[in-house]
Amino acid sequence: MTAPLLSVRNLRVEFPNRRARLVAIDDVSFEIGRGEILGLVGESGAGKSVTGAAIMGLLEPPGHMTGGEIRLDGTRIDTMPIDQLRRIRGKRIGMVFQDPLTSLNPVYRIGAQITETMRVHANISEADARARAIALLAEVGIPAPENRIDAYPHELSGGMRQRVVLALVLCTEPELIIADEPTTALDVSVQAQIIALIKALARNRGTSVMLITHDMGVIAEVADRVAVMYAGRIAEIGPVRDVLKAPQHPYARGLMGAIPSLAKKAAGHDGRLTLIPGNMPRLSAIPEGCAFNPRCGEAIDRCRAERPSLLPAATSHVACWRVTS
Amino acid sequence: MIAYILKSVGQAILVLVVVAALAFSMFRFIGDPVANMAGQEASQQDRRELAERLGLNDPVPIQFARFLANAAFGEFGMSYRQGRKVSALIAERMPATVELAVLSALLATGFGTLLGVYTAIRRNSWGAHIVMGISLIGVSLPTFLIGIGLIYLFAVELKWLPSFGRGETVKLGWWTTGLLTPSGRASLIMPVLTLGFFQLTLIMRLVRAQMLETLRTDYVKFARARGLPESRIQFRHALRNTLVPVVTIAGLQLGSVIAFAIITESVFQWPGLGALFVQAVQFVDIPVMAAYLMFVAVVFVVVNLIVDLTYVLLDPRLKSSTAVVGGGK
Numbered sequence: 105m106t107a108p109l110l111s112v113r114n115l116r117v118e119f120p121n122r123r124a125r126l127v128a129i130d131d132v133s134f135e136i137g138r139g140e141i142l143g144l145v146g147e148s149g150a151g152k153s154v155t156g157a158a159i160m161g162l163l164e165p166p167g168h169m170t171g172g173e174i175r176l177d178g179t180r181i182d183t184m185p186i187d188q189l190r191r192i193r194g195k196r197i198g199m200v201f202q203d204p205l206t207s208l209n210p211v212y213r214i215g216a217q218i219t220e221t222m223r224v225h226a227n228i229s230e231a232d233a234r235a236r237a238i239a240l241l242a243e244v245g246i247p248a249p250e251n252r253i254d255a256y257p258h259e260l261s262g263g264m265r266q267r268v269v270l271a272l273v274l275c276t277e278p279e280l281i282i283a284d285e286p287t288t289a290l291d292v293s294v295q296a297q298i299i300a301l302i303k304a305l306a307r308n309r310g311t312s313v314m315l316i317t318h319d320m321g322v323i324a325e326v327a328d329r330v331a332v333m334y335a336g337r338i339a340e341i342g343p344v345r346d347v348l349k350a351p352q353h354p355y356a357r358g359l360m361g362a363i364p365s366l367a368k369k370a371a372g373h374d375g376r377l378t379l380i381p382g383n384m385p386r387l388s389a390i391p392e393g394c395a396f397n398p399r400c401g402e403a404i405d406r407c408r409a410e411r412p413s414l415l416p417a418a419t420s421h422v423a424c425w426r427v428t429s
Numbered sequence: 430m431i432a433y434i435l436k437s438v439g440q441a442i443l444v445l446v447v448v449a450a451l452a453f454s455m456f457r458f459i460g461d462p463v464a465n466m467a468g469q470e471a472s473q474q475d476r477r478e479l480a481e482r483l484g485l486n487d488p489v490p491i492q493f494a495r496f497l498a499n500a501a502f503g504e505f506g507m508s509y510r511q512g513r514k515v516s517a518l519i520a521e522r523m524p525a526t527v528e529l530a531v532l533s534a535l536l537a538t539g540f541g542t543l544l545g546v547y548t549a550i551r552r553n554s555w556g557a558h559i560v561m562g563i564s565l566i567g568v569s570l571p572t573f574l575i576g577i578g579l580i581y582l583f584a585v586e587l588k589w590l591p592s593f594g595r596g597e598t599v600k601l602g603w604w605t606t607g608l609l610t611p612s613g614r615a616s617l618i619m620p621v622l623t624l625g626f627f628q629l630t631l632i633m634r635l636v637r638a639q640m641l642e643t644l645r646t647d648y649v650k651f652a653r654a655r656g657l658p659e660s661r662i663q664f665r666h667a668l669r670n671t672l673v674p675v676v677t678i679a680g681l682q683l684g685s686v687i688a689f690a691i692i693t694e695s696v697f698q699w700p701g702l703g704a705l706f707v708q709a710v711q712f713v714d715i716p717v718m719a720a721y722l723m724f725v726a727v728v729f730v731v732v733n734l735i736v737d738l739t740y741v742l743l744d745p746r747l748k749s750s751t752a753v754v755g756g757g758k
Contacts, residue, residue, distance in 0.1 A: 160654055194656025201654070206647035211669050211744055221655045256745045272655065 107178045108135035109312050110159070110280055116171035117151075117158050117336075119387070126387040128154045128167065130336045133414065136280065141306055141313040143327030143344065145320065145359070147384050151336040152316045156282045158182075159314075160199055161189045176280070195225045198273035200283040200302075204266035204290070208257035214241075214268050215253035218275050225276045240271040245301060263294035267301070274305065280312045287322065299326055320363050324348055332356045335384055335395035342420025352422045354400045355380070394424070402426050430741070437737045441730040446497070448726040452719035453496045457489070459715060505720040510712040515720045518705060523724075524605045525595055526694070526701035530687045532617060533625035537686070538679050541629045545636025546671075549644065550663055552637075560633075567630025576623040576696035583619060591616050593698035624693040628682045635678055639671040646670075673744050680736035684729040 117129035129151045136142045144152045157163050159174055161182070174182040181192060193199075201207045209217060218240065219233035228236075234253070241249035244267040257265055266286065273281055283302060287295035303326040306313045315327060323330050323344060331341040332353065340353040351357045361378035382399040385391060391398055397407040406425045414421045415428040422428060463480050471479075480486055483506070484495065499505065505515035544564075548557040566575075584592035596612030598605040607613025643649065644667055652662045691703035698704070702721060709717035741747050 162650065162653060190656045190658065192656070193654060199651075199654040201647055201651055203647055207651040209648040209652070209666050209670070210746055212666075213745075220661075221657065224655075224657055224661070258746045269651070272651075276656075 109138045109140075109177055110136040110314070111175040111178075112155070112159065112172070113175075114172035115155065115158060115174065116169065117154055117163065117167055118170045119167045121166070124388055127390070128336050128387060129158065130390075131172070132333075132336070132338055133172075134331055134338065134341055136312050136314060138279070138312055139306070139310045140329065141303070141315060141327045143323035143330040144314060144316045144333060145318060145323055145330060146333035147318065149384060149387075150333040152318075152333055153284050154336075155333075156199065156284050156314065156316055159282060160193055160197060161186075162193075162199075191225070194221060194273075194278070195276045196279050198276065198278035198281045200266075200269055200273055200281065200286045202285040202288050204262055204269050207269050208265060208272075210257055213254050213256055214260070218253075218268075218272055221272055222275050237271070237275065240275055241268070244268070244271045244274070244305070245297075246271070262290050263297065266290060266294075266298050270298075270301065270305065274309075277309070278311065280314065281306070282314045282316070284316045285318070286315075287317075287319070295322075302326065320348070320360070332359065335390055336387070337395055338414055338421075338423065339396065340420055340422045340424075341414070342418075342422075346419045350418075352417055352420060352427045353396075353424045354402055354426070355396045433741070434738065437734055441734050444730050445723075445726055448723060449497055449500055450493070452500075452722045453493050455715050455719055455722075456492075456496075459713060500723055505723070506716045508709075508714055508717050510709070510714045510717075515716045518717065519702065519720055519724065520603055522700060522702045522705045525607075525699060526687065526690055526703060528606060528608065529617070529620055529624060529693070529699060529701060530683075530690055532621045533628065534683045534686050536621060536625040537628035537632055537682070541632030541679075542636050542675070544629075545633040545675075546640055546663070546668060548633070549637045549640035552641070561637075564630035564633055567626045568634070572623060572627060572692050573696050575626055576619070576693060579619045579623060580696070590619055592619075595700060620693050620697045620699055623696065624686060624690060628679075628686060631682060632675065632679055636671060636675055639674055640667060643667045643670045669743065673740060676736055676739050676743065680732050680739075681729075684725075684732050687728050688725055 112135070113133050115129050115132045116127065119126045119128055132151070132155060134142070144155065146152050154163070154167065157167075158169055159181075161184075163169070169182055172182075173180055176192065176196060181189060184192070208214065212220075215234060215237050218237040219230060222228055222233045222236065223230070238249045238253055241253060246252050246264060246267055252260070252264075257268070260268065281302075286302065287298050290298060299322050302313065302315070305311065313326075315322070317323060327344045329342060330344045330347050332339045332347065332351075332355065334355050340347060340351060340356045347356060348360060351360050358378060358380035362380065364377060380399055385395065385398070391408070392411075393409050394400070394403070394407045394412050397403040400407065404425065406429075410425070412423040412425045412428065414423045417427050463476050463483070463485070484492060487495075503516050503519070505519075507513065508515050508518055511518065544560055548560050551557045580592045583590045591612070594616060595607045596614075596616035597610040598607050598613055599609040607617055644663075649662060649667055652666050653659075657666070687702075690699075690701060691706060693699065694701045694703035695707060702724065705717060706721040708714070709721065
């Protein structure tokens with residue numbers, strides 16, 4: 105068995121404030137294999153984006169890692185000096201942000217931003233970089249790339265700009281792309297195109313993707329495996345089909361039950377959506393034991409006292425005493 | 430783009446005409462020029478002749494048209510007090526003020542931007558805290574107090590620099606400059622510092638605030654995620670975006686550097702336009718006051734025009750949006 109491309113072990117991220125140290129990520133472990141697409145789902149504030157930022161070494165102060173390790177291809181990157189890490193960022197790990205409208209610098213032409221990135225990471229002439237930038241723009245589906253390369257970001261639509269962002273991320277041929285809600289800010293009609301594009305690019309190039317989203321439809325469409333996050337912890341992680349069809353963690357089950365589905369309705373299901381009572385706890389008030397226990401209909405005494413570990417259950421790993429004991 | 434320039438120029442001309450109307454109205458409402466010029470001993474006959482010679486008996490619109498036409502060529506008539514042409518007086522005094530104002534503006538924008546960037550990037554360092562502390566003096570102390578303080582320290586106590594005047598000047602055609610002689614340069618130091626200090630601290634604080642704002646934007650985060658070196662992110666990606674609002678304020682401030690020069694010129698007995706204006710006010714020398722008013726208006730309008738055009742160079746978004754407004758492209 106070969107080593108996974110990315111391995112996150114016991115990651116812990118804290119945001120200290122005046123009164124307390126808020127634990128945003130608590131003991132999160134997962135791996136991403138080469139060419140694999142891992143979906144990371146959960147409600148807002150579950151720690152999805154913070155996990156992505158931690159891998160990139162781009163946590164916003166005062167947030168910082170207080171435990172665990174992150175390895176890229178076996179090499180630890182979380183303890184690397186900043187100028188070494190900088191050469192990995194953008195070069196081996198690319199990141200797509202949520203809002204393509206604000207991700208591009210408004211005062212520079214898109215071509216200049218692409219060639220700049222290439223030339224920072226590789227010894228390549230301006231002319232070669234430009235030729236490759238045009239090819240890349242064509243690859244991400246931008247019509248007339250030889251003209252568009254000299255456009256300013258404001259001259260392109262949101263969907264086009266997200267394609268440019270993808271070209272910018274791909275221009276250094278990264279092994280891993282972290283896509284943080286890449287379609288949330290886009291029109292619904294454009295979302296599907298961008299998702300299909302990310303999937304095709306990853307497949308063609310053998311690039312691994314960590315796809316952060318709260319859209320289960322997107323996960324079902326492109327991911328190989330999915331991790332469900334809750335209150336800074338992983339509740340369940342496993343192959344996408346199994347987790348979506350037969351979720352084991354009560355939170356994952358609640359999440360899947362809250363998705364409207366035409367197929368379910370057609371199959372004679374009454375089509376009623378289930379609701380998880382209550383809200384996700386604030387970081388300052390995460391309950392003892394399992395973080396989900398106050399909202400869980402099946403909680404037992406052990407759930408309130410002892411935190412469940414992520415243990416194998418069927419094809420997945422689940423952190424729930426009801427499932428794993 | 431051309432439509433945009435024409436529109437800006439058109440607005441500039443409109444502003445100047447309005448200011449000219451104000452300047453012209455001063456002749457009609459402030460004091461009686463004939464009484465001022467002829468003195469108390471003059472006969473009724475002398476007064477009538479003088480009024481006729483100054484064109485004061487013509488209908489008002491004709492007087493205004495004549496005023497505008499003359500003003501366009503820099504002519505504002507005779508000074509009531511000195512009996513010389515106002516244009517000659519202005520030409521004589523202008524180099525002193527322009528030299529002082531331009532040097533102050535360069536000092537303010539150059540060091541202001543530099544220190545602003547420094548205090549934004551190193552915002553928790555000792556250096557940044559000290560600079561920010563000193564800048565508080567700049568924004569809160571009145572200009573004349575700084576000037577007097579400098580005179581006390583460097584002229585009275587240390588005797589390093591002259592306390593008044595321009596020192597020796599060199600004539601270059603009609604222009605006189607103090608930059609070419611040691612005493613001229615020494616005389617410039619304190620007035621330039623005094624005049625520029627407030628603007629410097631203002632621009633510095635503005636650049637710092639804008640820079641901090643820009644460093645938080647998504648495109649800066651994305652630039653970091655792409656692994657660009659920090660210096661490149663700061664100076665190429667952040668600074669250029671910082672400059673758009675800074676150019677606006679700096680431009681407006683440049684105009685007020687010339688207006689504020691009155692105070693500095695009074696403190697240092699600088700033989701510039703400000704001092705000329707102060708004398709003119711004391712003697713109700715309306716042609717000189719009107720000319721000064723027009724001069725300040727022209728400076729503001731020209732600076733604003735330059736600012737408008739600089740925007741387009743700094744921010745490409747304005748180029749296309751104005752093209753749409755102008756119906757071009």
